[in-house]
Amino acid sequence: MSYASGTAAERVYDEVKELILTNALVGGELISEGDVAARCAVSRTPVREAFLRLETEGWMRLYPKRGALVVPIGEREARDVVGARTLLEEHAVRSIVDDPAARAVLVAQLEENLTAHRGADWADLAEFSRLDAQFHQLIVAAGDNPLLADFFVALGERHRRMTSASVHRDASIPERILTDHRALLTAIEAGDADAFASSLGAHLAGVHDLRTGIRR
Structure with a gap:
């Protein structure tokens, strides 16, 4: 899937969030910016922006140089x-x-x-x-x-x-x-x-x- 540059971060955010909501990305799973960038056919910059937004909303926890942890349902x-x-x-x-x-x-x-x-x-x-x-x-x-x-x-x-x-x-x-x-x-x-x-x-x-x- 290819995204226009102006909406890349928003669309990556939507796709990754949907994966979390449908449990395709399960709580406790660690994912990398590179894997998501390849999946969405974008650079790492919009992925990083999407991850930051998802962390702010409580869906992810970011670990520098390691990736993003999908926060489990407590x-x-x-x-x-x-x-x-x-x-x-x-x-x-x-x-x-x-x-x-x-x-x-x-x-x-x-x-x-x-x-x-x-x-x-x-x-x-x-x-x-x-x-x-x-x-x-x-x-x-x-x-x-x-x-x-x-x-x-x-x-x-x-x-x-x-x-x-x-x-x-x-x-x-x-x-x-x-x-x-x-x-x-x-x-x-x-x-x-x-x-x-x-x-x-x-x-x-x-x-x-x-x-x-x-x-x-």
Whole structure:
């Protein structure tokens, strides 16, 4: 792939970040500027700029003359992301539980998402994790609080990376995600916020291997 000089650093940044989010570059892996420059058909200068940006955002840790370490997903990070997601999704569902019309709109959106998700190629982690994130974003958006919805979207990249890592860890995770999403949809359709909360906690803890539960 060849890049125009003016956008080389931006495009290298996008490509390497996508590799991190889809777990093609796993946490703990050390990569070099030279390898990435060759992969992207650019000089080392835009690669260095992209690496610096990725380090600033917390995706990498740079070691002079050695390369860049892809920062692993820490247990604290996983719990914090899941905890924030839990609060936002439960809040959204409780805000529409007494509004049949709003629930019906959300159920239709989630059914469409599940159909697409079920038909996706599970080997395409970028698409599978995107649809997974979209399912949960639809729930939060239904709460009709733009500030909370924007914050949830900001968690989307970490959400995608965690999902990709879970699928790499356990081949049964995609089927579990789809089964759990059906249970969440059913609880919303029934207007049962408590059942949704219980199913969501079990879903997130199981998919992301948080065996001791989720702090709330």
